[in-house]
Amino acid sequence: MRIRPYNFFAGPAALPLEVIERAQAELSDFKGIGMSLMEISHRSKEYEEIHDETQQLFKELLQLPEEYKVLFLQGGASTQFSMIPMNFLVPGKIANYVMTGAWAEKAILEARKIGDVFISASGEANNYVEIPSLEDIQVYPQTAAYLHITSNETIAGTQFHSFPRIKNVPLIADMSSDILSRPLDVSQFALIYAGAQKNLGPSGVTVVLLREEIVRNIPENLPVMLKYDTFTKHNSLYNTPPVYSIYIVNLVLKWIKQHGGLVSLEKRNAEKAKLIYDAIDQSGGFYTGMVKLNSRSLMNITFKVHDDELEKLFLQQSKANHFIGLEGHRSVGHLRASTYNAVPYEACKALTDFMIDFQKRYG
Known part of the structure; x- marks a missing residue:
């Protein structure tokens, strides 16, 4: 399958x-x-x-x-x-x-x-x-x-x-x-x-x-x-x-x-984004968010790995683990996870787990 x-x-x-x-x-x-x-x-x-x-x-x-x-x-x-x-x-x-x-x-x-x-x-x-x-x-x-x-x-x-x-x-x-x-x-x-x-x-x-x-x-x-x-x-x-x-x-x-309308979606979107932002913020500088806290999007999460070569490896291994679309826009590079309404919580949890595991292996 x-x-x-x-x-x-x-x-x-x-x-x-x-x-x-x-x-x-x-x-x-x-x-x-x-x-x-x-x-x-x-x-x-x-x-x-x-x-x-x-x-x-x-x-x-x-x-x-x-x-x-x-x-x-x-x-x-x-x-x-x-x-x-x-x-x-x-x-x-x-x-x-x-x-x-x-x-x-x-x-x-x-x-x-x-x-x-x-x-x-x-x-x-x-x-x-x-x-x-x-x-x-x-x-x-x-x-x-x-x-x-x-x-x-x-x-x-x-x-x-x-x-x-x-x-x-x-x-x-x-x-x-x-x-x-x-x-x-x-x-x-x-x-x-x-x-x-x-x-x-x-x-x-x-x-x-x-x-x-x-x-x-x-x-x-x-x-x-x-x-x-x-x-x-x-x-x-x-x-x-x-x-x-x-x-x-x-x-x-x-x-x-x-699925409960916009109030329910807002709550779920915040929970999804928090998973990924927490992985970034609690990484001790291994990952860095690219936006100030007061302006962070709940739809498009931009971040980078502290080392460019490791970032390339992150993308290679993420693709091998069935994550797609994590490349940042060509004008800015680095990484971006778009967590729109239809992206399930499970996908964001899986990405968070991958990020934490990647840091353990290469941090």
Whole structure:
């Protein structure tokens, strides 16, 4: 029997095994219709039920206020980097961004192609090992189009643990790597977006949660597929949506609900991360965390071994022991364990045991 690896990839990332097995069972014959969901019209009754149910599951799990819409878009979070300023950065206004690392930087570079950008706070001076404090975020409400944050930086391994509140300034967040990992007061945000392939499902769909009022004054001259109101008016069915990806998201949301919702997931995610952080912190310097304690992510744990050659050996032996995805991002190197919702506690315990054993053998 083939061993299922311990999957710590940063994205596309682990999916719940129950979800994969359910999808497998329904792959060729979806609910007795004799065809796969991938083969039928997105206007069909069978798909529309999936579409509407997935939106309702988001609303239920996040307790979305009535004025919020759930949209399904394509193009990943990277397309949102452009869509946001195209829709909301109007002449005479300035887009405000908190610079927390590589993904925030990509969003900023796209916004600068559209209009004026102000860096409200930055962690660049300390090499992004810490999220800027909320008190250090500078925004001038009279000129601000919006304030944009990246809630979790997958490369650096940093995470916002609370969010800024600036009166009369819409808050927009890229939550691609930590959406649905904890309870959230969505009313703080005008718009949240997330590529699915880390915590929601497979790549192919991007979820956008937005307060309806923000789409009232979108410029008319934008391409139709780059306007948020195209999707709000047509229930994300203006063109063919990524049907199968949305179906898998639907199954993931049901899995989250069955496992106690976001309160339960937050507790489990904290327990999983603590296992690995404790192995790092109690190693006497054999392992070193790469992020300051107050900014550590519960989704992406970045660390290194004190000796580069030993670190290479760690990766070799970890692969031989069925751990995959532990290489750090190519831009920073070292090690990274991504512990998203679908990564089981047992995988994190196994990694912790391996880390402790490796230190005993080579420390």
